[in-house]
Amino acid sequence: MQFIIERASSFAADIDFMILLIALLGGFWFFVAQGILWYFMFAYRRSKNPKAAYVSGEKPEETKWIHWPHYAVIVCDIVIIAFALKIWFGVKQTLPPPDSTIRIVAQQWAWKFYHPGPDNQLGTADDIGTVDELHVEVNKTYHFKLESDDVLHSFSVPVFRLKQDAVPGRIITGWFKPTKTGQFDIQCAEMCGIAHGAMAARIHIESPEDHQAWVKSLRPDQVTKQNQQESTTEQNPSKGTEAI
Ligand SMILES: [Cu+2]
Numbered sequence: 001m002q003f004i005i006e007r008a009s010s011f012a013a014d015i016d017f018m019i020l021l022i023a024l025l026g027g028f029w030f031f032v033a034q035g036i037l038w039y040f041m042f043a044y045r046r047s048k049n050p051k052a053a054y055v056s057g058e059k060p061e062e063t064k065w066i067h068w069p070h071y072a073v074i075v076c077d078i079v080i081i082a083f084a085l086k087i088w089f090g091v092k093q094t095l096p097p098p099d100s101t102i103r104i105v106a107q108q109w110a111w112k113f114y115h116p117g118p119d120n121q122l123g124t125a126d127d128i129g130t131v132d133e134l135h136v137e138v139n140k141t142y143h144f145k146l147e148s149d150d151v152l153h154s155f156s157v158p159v160f161r162l163k164q165d166a167v168p169g170r171i172i173t174g175w176f177k178p179t180k181t182g183q184f185d186i187q188c189a190e191m192c193g194i195a196h197g198a199m200a201a202r203i204h205i206e207s208p209e210d211h212q213a214w215v216k217s218l219r220p221d222q223v224t225k226q227n228q229q230e231s232t233t234e235q236n237p238s239k240g241t242e243a244i
Contacts (some may be wrong), residue, residue: 008159008184008205010177014087015161021083025076095175098143102134106146106153106166109195111186117219128218132201137211138181146172154190157203163189178205 007013055062101122103114113134117126122145128135136142146155148166156163157176164174188199206214 005158006180007161008178008180008182009157009162010179011087011091012159012161012179014090018083018087022080025080029073029076092174095143095173096141096177098175099140100137101143101145102136103145104134104147104155104166105149106155106188106192106199107149108151108193109188109199111155111188111199111201113201115215118215126219128215132186134186134201134203135211135214136178136203136205137208138178138205141175141177143173143175146174151192152190153188153192153199156187156189157184158187159184165190178203181205181207181210 007016057063057066100116100120102116103122105112105114110131111134113130114122115128115130115135116122117124117128119126144155146164146166147170148168150168152168153166154163155166159180160176160178162174162176164172166172182205184203184205186201186203188196190196192199204214
């Protein structure tokens, strides 16, 4: 089935399933209720029933028409809640171990992204900072540390089915795992001021080779240093200890 917005994260299908389930169960009862309403409007129209019947709604054969649909709706609610809890737990309560961590800072009106750089450690000298451009590798699990410099914003990646508020004074940790290469939209989903609508960015989901090439193009010196360090450590594992 072709969706209007494609899916590019490990949990996108779960979120779509949840939306579809709610639409189908809610839609079913909506059409049943509307159908009955329109049937009654025509069946008991004034020309056929000039004198209105007095129905107190207290006899069991009358109250059952309230009770049984009510129970059926509650059963649907329980089905929705059960799936919602399972999916919410998997997406928001669980934090799978990361392959890499990025820092995202929202401000009026741009997104600042901090990538860990060649050493894959955030907060070190080789970090790569960008504005309105996030680069990630496909099929890798990312943690993000989301912050805001000023007001409430919301980090939204429609192809991931991900949306997370950025709250000033807090660092909010979340995760995602891209499953498809390409360039997709990032938007701010929280009214944050006059240029809120212009707060758009792009996520570049790259193959490992393309991602490495991007890192190398911005940090050529560190990439070489990192590779040298790795090869020396492999040749002489005790070297690291000696240095300490
Ligand atoms: Cu914003």
